[in-house]
Amino acid sequence: MLVSPKSVFAGALAALIAAPALAADVNLYSYRQPELLKPLTDAFTEETGINVNVAYLNKGMVERLNAEGKRSPADLVLTVDISRLSAVVDAGLTQPVHSDVLAANVPAAFHDPEGHWWGLTTRARVVYASKDRIKPGEVTTYEDLADPKWKGRICTRSGTHAYNVALTAAYLHHHGEEATKTWLEGVKANLARKPQGNDRAQVKAIWAGECDIAIGNTYYMGEMLEDPEQKEWAESVNIVFPVFENGGAHVNISGVAMTKYAPNKENALKLMEFLSSPKAQKIYAEANHEYPIAPGSEPGDLVKSWGSFTADSVNLMDLAKLRPAALKLTETVDFDG
CATH class of the missing domain: 3.40.190.10 (Periplasmic binding protein-like II)
Known part of the structure; x- marks a missing residue:
């Protein structure tokens, strides 16, 4: 039933x-x-x-x-x-x-x-990268997202959304509080616009030329390719699997x-x-x-076509325990402001 x-x-x-x-x-x-x-x-x-x-x-x-x-x-x-x-x-x-x-x-x-x-x-938390404006190998790590070379080129949904808080918790696990705060400030400084919308909206923004890279979950690519209205957005980007400098891809x-x-x-x-x-x-x-x-x-064949990655080995329950601290840091830097 x-x-x-x-x-x-x-x-x-x-x-x-x-x-x-x-x-x-x-x-x-x-x-x-x-x-x-x-x-x-x-x-x-x-x-x-x-x-x-x-x-x-x-x-x-x-x-x-x-x-x-x-x-x-x-x-x-x-x-x-x-x-x-x-x-x-x-x-x-x-x-x-x-x-x-x-x-x-x-x-x-x-x-x-x-x-x-x-x-x-x-599902992996990945970078969607413009096929026209981003060369292979330009972004390889989550740490790299705070590099000033990306100033005005990144789109993302709210930093307080559960998906982004989980990513921040993973960063906190690998690097500690001060480094995570600095990273959040760096990513915020590189945003092309105020955080908004869902993960698909970030891909649409790349397609529209508002930014060059965005943070999102892998499965949205499959969902967009199945939607006639959104297929063109999906086809404008590549999926890139960043890793932590001392770990794997966040999942x-x-x-x-x-x-x-x-x-x-x-x-x-x-x-x-x-x-x-x-x-x-x-x-x-x-x-x-x-x-x-x-x-x-x-x-499946479609997901396999996006490439392979090594998942970060941290137990997700450990990340769940860090979520309150990750959310507090996100709010401290006024990420969505």
């Missing part, structure tokens, strides 16, 4: 709460659009006979789970960005999951050491966690293990233009 994002969500959620836990069901709360998950849930149901009920939440997952308490029908939460996963964990709304299958499929850097969340796919994840009061715990574990499998990760990564993380799995 697929729950509509808006019009029927309230009714569907009420039905989930009112109904007793069913042996052949598992209930999933997600910030991801249901249509993006349908290929996965259909494959799981076909393989196991277990029905997946998906409730899409635009926001407020922690508040929803807190309000429902022990009555919550949710078995699992699935979302993007380590900050959203860690928020559910930090609120005490998850339980640790230990599974040999999950441990074999998910590298240590992409799951909580205590088992409260498990990564499924990754974030989509991930899954079992709720504290999961009523269908056994089925929920089966779904978690399925989602981590090479088969499911291939489906998910191709549908969302992301990178699967299970050993031996490969991205």
